[in-house]
Amino acid sequence: MLRSALGRWALLFGFWLLLAGPWDGASxxxxxxxxxxxxxxxxxxxxxxxxxxxxTPERIRYGALLRLASQFLGKSIVAGFDIAxxxxxxxxxxxxxxxxxxVRIPPSPDRAAFGALTSLTPGTLAVGSDEKDHLVYxxxxxxxxxxxxxxxxEALLLRIRFADSAQ
Amino acid sequence: xxxxxxxxxxxxxxxVALGLVRILRGPTNADRMLAAQLLGTGxxxxxxxxxxxxxxxxxAEVGLLLALLAAFASVAFVSGATSGGHTTSGGQAxxxxxEPGRDAG
Amino acid sequence: MSLALDLFTIMSxxxxxxxxxxxxxxxxxxxxTLTRLHALTKxxxxxxxxxxxxxxxxxxxxxxxxxLIAVWLLALLAGATVGQLLAGAVPPSESRQxxxxxxxx
Numbered sequence: 267m268l269r270s271a272l273g274r275w276a277l278l279f280g281f282w283l284l285l286a287g288p289w290d291g292a293s294x295x296x297x298x299x300x301x302x303x304x305x306x307x308x309x310x311x312x313x314x315x316x317x318x319x320x321x322t323p324e325r326i327r328y329g330a331l332l333r334l335a336s337q338f339l340g341k342s343i344v345a346g347f348d349i350a351x352x353x354x355x356x357x358x359x360x361x362x363x364x365x366x367x368x369v370r371i372p373p374s375p376d377r378a379a380f381g382a383l384t385s386l387t388p389g390t391l392a393v394g395s396d397e398k399d400h401l402v403y404x405x406x407x408x409x410x411x412x413x414x415x416x417x418x419x420e421a422l423l424l425r426i427r428f429a430d431s432a433q
Numbered sequence: 434x435x436x437x438x439x440x441x442x443x444x445x446x447x448x449v450a451l452g453l454v455r456i457l458r459g460p461t462n463a464d465r466m467l468a469a470q471l472l473g474t475g476x477x478x479x480x481x482x483x484x485x486x487x488x489x490x491x492x493a494e495v496g497l498l499l500a501l502l503a504a505f506a507s508v509a510f511v512s513g514a515t516s517g518g519h520t521t522s523g524g525q526a527x528x529x530x531x532e533p534g535r536d537a538g
Numbered sequence: 539m540s541l542a543l544d545l546f547t548i549m550s551x552x553x554x555x556x557x558x559x560x561x562x563x564x565x566x567x568x569x570x571t572l573t574r575l576h577a578l579t580k581x582x583x584x585x586x587x588x589x590x591x592x593x594x595x596x597x598x599x600x601x602x603x604x605x606l607i608a609v610w611l612l613a614l615l616a617g618a619t620v621g622q623l624l625a626g627a628v629p630p631s632e633s634r635q636x637x638x639x640x641x642x643x
Contacts, residue, residue, distance in 0.1 A: 346584030504616035
């Protein structure tokens, strides 16, 4: 708990420094009040983050996380080109429709992250979930292998966390 | 380079302005919200371009604020649309003071 | 070296601006709310990403560059989340009806 709180605080304060940091030529004495605001903001953000997203006992595979990030970066680039191609095509090649995806990730922030990430991949957009607890996707083109793409993304996301057996 | 970046900023603002036609056409309020979201992303891009072109780093922070405000606007729209929009869902939406047409006093 | 970097900036920013245009065209041409949402979230995020990438060589310091990337990441996060929220707020019957007219050539 303490470890993840400290980790998050460092991350959030670092982010504050990036966005609002007193970098431009101010002396330390002038920068001190600004830094105090940043420390306060970082602490508040950590508190909110711990309340909204309590830390879980599982560990994270950073290699898998990196692979996921790079794969989604690539896919979101393809998605942009896909949209541009369809939008500029005079025939407007779309075959939109719904897809029920039997998701394996249990309802959790992880599932929400999966929905958000897969909304950036080509042709799929998470819309919600149905009564059978499937994720409902809206697809731009039902002729594309949408479900297979979702399944491979999900397998990658499921590899990120693992139970810490050494506890 | 400055001229190019300024031209790019104007171009992006132009596409945003064109996208605002969606506000006029609708047909649903969700479509209009899309145009507002476009204003958020496009506005951030234009402000970042302007900031680098003119050497004003503070413009990046304005862009950040704009992105956050656009996101909050959409969140407010969605929570408003789902709590007041559905008349069939019954008791779930009508929680105490949230009911709009209720001024018994 | 500086010429190569300038060239990189021009290409990346121009391509990014083109994706903003694609997003707007999609927003105006696509047949229903959800397909328009696809166009907006995907094209604009890539457009903003490319513009940020193109601006990186033009800012003076590493910190300023990281700040630009941070703005992009926040906009990306907000865009993906808001896109999902807006998609959930669109009544399914409405777009199920209207996507039929869209599949016609």
